[in-house]
Amino acid sequence: MADESTPGPETIVPAASEFWVDPASTAARQVGQWRKDNRPADAAELEKIARQPVAHWIGGRGDATKRTHEIVDQARAAGRTPVLVAYNIPNRDCGQYSSGGATGDDAYRTFVEQMADGIGGARAIVILEPDALAQTLVKCKGEQGEREDLLSGAVKTLSGAGAEVYIDAGNPGFVTDTGQLAEGLRNSGVDQAAGFALNVSNFQSDDAVASYGKKVSDQVGGKKFVIDTSRNGNGPYRGPEQPSWCNPPGRALGVPPTRDTGDPRVAAFLWVKEPGASDGNCRGAPRAGDFMPDYALGLAQASREP
Secondary structure, eight states, X not given: OOOTTSOOOTXXXXXXXXXXXXXXXXXXXXHHHHHHTTOHHHHHHHHHHHTSOOOEEEOSSSOHHHHHHHHHHHHHHTTOBOEEEEOOXXXXXXXXXXOBOOSSHHXXXXXXXXXXXXHTTOOEEEEEOTTHHHHHHHTOGGGHHHHHHHHHHHHHHHHHTTEEEEEEOOOTTTOOOXXXXXXXXXXXXGGGSSEEEEOTTOOOOHHHHHHHHHHHHTTTTTOEEEEEOTTBTTOXXXXXXXXXXXXXXXXXXXXXXXXXXXXXXXXXXXXXXXXXXXOSSOTTOOSXXXXXXXXXXXXXXXXXXX
């Protein structure tokens, strides 16, 4: 039972899904707080997020084995599949809004081994290093070979632990040369992975991403891909304020997580980016990853999904 001072999410009914819904997620706690604050309408809207499975991002803080195991263990007890994000590549985000990451190659390999230990043969999906590959093709190009080696090693280690691994491959607005991207995926071990991930933390429409993904897939042996639909219900931001990918206004929740995509090449729609989590210090937002209740509420209110 939740402490009286901490509103609990116990009355939120998880969506019917293969994927695990965290009953103590940030959105679920916010629902509890708004119920306590007599904001029932807003709480009901935010339940659109709280009842859906959202990926857990594992970075370099603390023991990755323990954090991964805790999530995997809870999901296994619920009979569902957890979605994890490995997010600790050295020079993460090329030093931008989400800077950080492992201090070096050896530290990164240790981090990956810890995640693998935490998975321990259980059923799990891992999205491998959002933006890491795409950024080496556009921004921090000098790190490409080193990153591809690290990603390839991570694919082997995490797949060996039983995970269904998808290497992040950006989005249609990031790397326009699909041949270059496909080569990077091959060098990063996509042949040993379940496939690749697209649109993570972005807002491109499902149709645009699927079309792009098939062009890439054609060049990597027909590999399947997953699409992050967490915030793409209204497609990308077209307004004058930039950057267009950083906490843009007027966005909406996308299709809820499911394997039933209607397309044999699209392995799943997933909510990889937590709806309401900041993209970074832009438009008056807090640091990357911090939860913004009002932004989350806006996404839910604009959603066409139930």
